[in-house]
Amino acid sequence: DAKTTQPPSMDCAEGRAANLPCNHSTISGNEYVYWYRQIHSQGPQYIIHGLKNNETNEMASLIITEDRKSSTLILPHATLRDTAVYYCIVRVARTNAGKSTFGDGTTLTVKP
Amino acid sequence: DVKVTQSSRYLVKRTGEKVFLECVQDMDHENMFWYRQDPGLGLRLIYFSYDVKMKEKGDIPEGYSVSREKKERFSLILESASTNQTSMYLCASEAYHSPLHFGNGTRLTVT
Numbered sequence: 001d002a003k004t005t006q007p008p009s010m011d012c013a014e015g016r017a018a019n020l021p022c023n024h025s026t027i028s029g030n031e032y033v034y035w036y037r038q039i040h041s042q043g044p045q046y047i048i049h050g051l052k053n054n055e056t057n058e059m060a061s062l063i064i065t066e067d068r069k070s071s072t073l074i075l076p077h078a079t080l081r082d083t084a085v086y087y088c089i090v091r092v093a094r095t096n097a098g099k100s101t102f103g104d105g106t107t108l109t110v111k112p
Numbered sequence: 113d114v115k116v117t118q119s120s121r122y123l124v125k126r127t128g129e130k131v132f133l134e135c136v137q138d139m140d141h142e143n144m145f146w147y148r149q150d151p152g153l154g155l156r157l158i159y160f161s162y163d164v165k166m167k168e169k170g171d172i173p174e175g176y177s178v179s180r181e182k183k184e185r186f187s188l189i190l191e192s193a194s195t196n197q198t199s200m201y202l203c204a205s206e207a208y209h210s211p212l213h214f215g216n217g218t219r220l221t222v223t
Contacts, residue, residue, distance in 0.1 A: 034211060043202050043214030102155035
């Protein structure tokens with residue numbers, strides 16, 4: 001599975017949109033982009049995933065560039081509870097397990 | 113809602129002890145994983161399994177073994193615990209074409 005690159009930290013004002021970037025320049029055609037977040041002392045929580053189209057759910061939106069080499073997770077109205085480490089990973093959906101490489105992620109701090 | 117349950121939240125063991133970390137999922141997922149998480153090193157994959165009695169090494173399998181006798185249960189075994197195995201251990205499961213679901217972790221301290 002391809003590797004990803006994320007900025008180590010970002011700040012965002014409460015109520016504003018948080019835009020978290022991820023580079024995955026070596027992504028293959030059959031690899032999905034997944035986003036997770038980890039709030040302190042809990043396990044990572046799934047947020048959203050996509051292949052090539054933009055995706056939206058109740059938590060966030062995912063924008064994938066046309067060449068699929070990068071993506072952005074958007075939290076439209078960040079709250080203090082969105083302070084967490086956000087991980088972007090790419091992997092193939094398949095019947096047998098594949099290695100999912102989690103980097104250090106981006107620590108998002110939402111400030112009042 | 114998928115539930116991945118890890119048997120202990122905190123565990124303290126002595127050097128040389130045999131340690132069992134248990135993980136159970138309730139959604140009939142085929143794939144299960146064990147990660148460890150250390151500051152500055154992110155999540156690192158120890159072992160994974162895509163079927164009962166099947167296992168594959170991840171990136172850092174040394175010093176660990178696993179057991180999957182039933183589909184819902186995946187155990188991580190530290191044959192002889194050492195202080196450098198002090199860490200947060202995370203179990204996860206997934207079905208084909210679904211995201212990973214993680215447990216809340218076991219913080220293991222080896223003294």
